[in-house]
Amino acid sequence: MWSLFANIGYLILFLNLILFIKGARNYGKAYSIFTWYLGVIFLVQITSMTLKKFNINNLYLSHFYFIGQFILLSLFYINILKGELQKKIVKVCLIIVLMSLAVQYVNDFSLFLKFNLFEIFITSILLILYATFHFYNMLNEKKEFYFINMGILFYLFGSTILFLVGNLTIALSPKMNKITWILNSILYILYQIFILVEWKKSFSKKREFKTIL
Amino acid sequence: MKFNTLQESEIIEIIVYSFIAFLLMGLVLILFFYFSRKKIIQKELEKKDLEIQYQKELLSAVIITQEEERKRIAQDLHDDISSKLNIVALNSHLLTTPNLSQNEIHEITANIINLTGKALDNSRKIAHGLLPPVLEKFGLHAGVEELCLEFSSSKAVKVNYENKTAFDIKDIDKHLHVFRILQELMNNSLRHGKATVIAVLFEEKNGIKNCCYSDNGIGFEMKSDENKKGLGMKNIESRIAFLNGKMTLESALNKGVSVVFNF
Known part of the structure; x- marks a missing residue:
């Protein structure tokens, strides 16, 4: 059951990645950063799937996932946010978070082998903040990356809680802990659909993209 | 433990x-x-x-x-x-x-x-x-007719007037505004536009009366700001606002002016 949902999610992710790569040259920096983001998370997902196949613990990959997502989406928001203050907040937060995480891992490497609550918490909350910044900017401006932003906000709201309780679910029986991951995969499918919709609305027509945006 | x-x-x-x-x-x-x-x-x-x-x-x-x-x-x-x-x-x-x-x-x-x-x-x-007495006594149609005649009698300009609708004498207050607007437009056409032919047409569509006005004068560039600030045009605008109507103005250099408004 879980693997079915997860596979659908990966499939749409793969589709999005291909669609976004096709237009990567035409739509500016923010677009290509987002394409990189899709690429990186796809890579992490594929790796974790392979590791799981060979029954190797793949939990440490979650750190690549969260940190990679945080770095690339921060860069993405630096590019699309309007005010200087907002950009500055994103830049400063990016540096502070990366440094504090580095300090944390140097101090206690065992954190690397399970869910790091601080990491999940801080990266998700900050991305939620950036997404609301962007919504705020779009209140009376043209809609740019509207659906992607919606998807990010939506997914992060749900998944943050699921990942925060992730360490607990490991202690649960395998049958029960599947439920949280099914919920997560459904969320993930919705997230990828939002991205697909964005591509359809804003980027599928090559010539007219300026008028649609 | x-x-x-x-x-x-x-x-x-x-x-x-x-x-x-x-x-x-x-x-x-x-x-x-x-x-x-x-x-x-x-x-x-x-x-x-x-x-x-x-x-x-x-x-x-x-x-x-x-x-x-x-x-x-x-x-x-x-x-x-x-x-x-x-x-x-x-x-x-x-x-x-x-x-x-x-x-x-x-x-x-x-x-x-x-x-x-x-x-x-x-x-x-x-x-x-x-206040032309004709307007008050015989309504807008007669008033405009007389206005056109006055302008035509100056020989400098030829006015074609056509009316396809009937005016209710009860709306005389409104009609005064319409009359004034036409007066102002004709004055403008003659004085600034150097027009030789002016056409005025009243028609009714879905219960809304339209007035189409056009001349063959020198017109003006719509985009330049100085033309928009004229006192006469402002006056017309406020009269249109009184009439709860809408006005569209089109003009270009050497293409004359055409104005359509409803009331």
Whole structure:
């Protein structure tokens, strides 16, 4: 059951990645950063799937996932946010978070082998903040990356809680802990659909993209 | 035992993080709402300010036109009537002088009669200019017809007038505005546009009366700002606003002017 949902999610992710790569040259920096983001998370997902196949613990990959997502989406928001203050907040937060995480891992490497609550918490909350910044900017401006932003906000709201309780679910029986991951995969499918919709609305027509945006 | 305490501290950690996460999400939402509201209200204020500014401009245009009209009436009265009545008064005084010959009395009275006649004529002209009696008595159609005739009689311009609708005499207040608008447009066409042919057409569509006006004058560039600030155009705009109508104005250099408005 879980693997079915997860596979659908990966499939749409793969589709999005291909669609976004096709237009990567035409739509500016923010677009290509987002394409990189899709690429990186796809890579992490594929790796974790392979590791799981060979029954190797793949939990440490979650750190690549969260940190990679945080770095690339921060860069993405630096590019699309309007005010200087907002950009500055994103830049400063990016540096502070990366440094504090580095300090944390140097101090206690065992954190690397399970869910790091601080990491999940801080990266998700900050991305939620950036997404609301962007919504705020779009209140009376043209809609740019509207659906992607919606998807990010939506997914992060749900998944943050699921990942925060992730360490607990490991202690649960395998049958029960599947439920949280099914919920997560459904969320993930919705997230990828939002991205697909964005591509359809804003980027599928090559010539007219300026008028649609 | 040790395992248990570890579990507990982990659970507490999870609870605390979840709690803070929810709290912060809520905070972000509240802040988002707060700032959005502020932004929207500010935008609305700006819009309202613009509207007020526009209305002020219209009002000042109305006041300026009123003053100009007063000046013109004062001038007309002074030049055409007061001066003549002055001479009438002078002549009447002359009549009181003793020992006037019959011939002289005859001459003076003829003078007086002549001048009062002229003064009367002029006062009628002024009154006519202020509000054509035809408009009041016979309605807009006759009023516009007469207006066109007046313009045509100047030989400088040919006016084609066509009316495909009937005007209700009850709407005479509205019709006065329409009449004034046409007067202003024709004046503009003649004075600024150097037009030789003017066309006026009234028609009715779905219960809404349309007036189409066009000339073949030199027109003007729509985009340049100086043309938009004219007092006459502002006056027309405020009259259209009174009529609750809409006006579209089209023009280009050497292409004449075409105006369509409804009422």
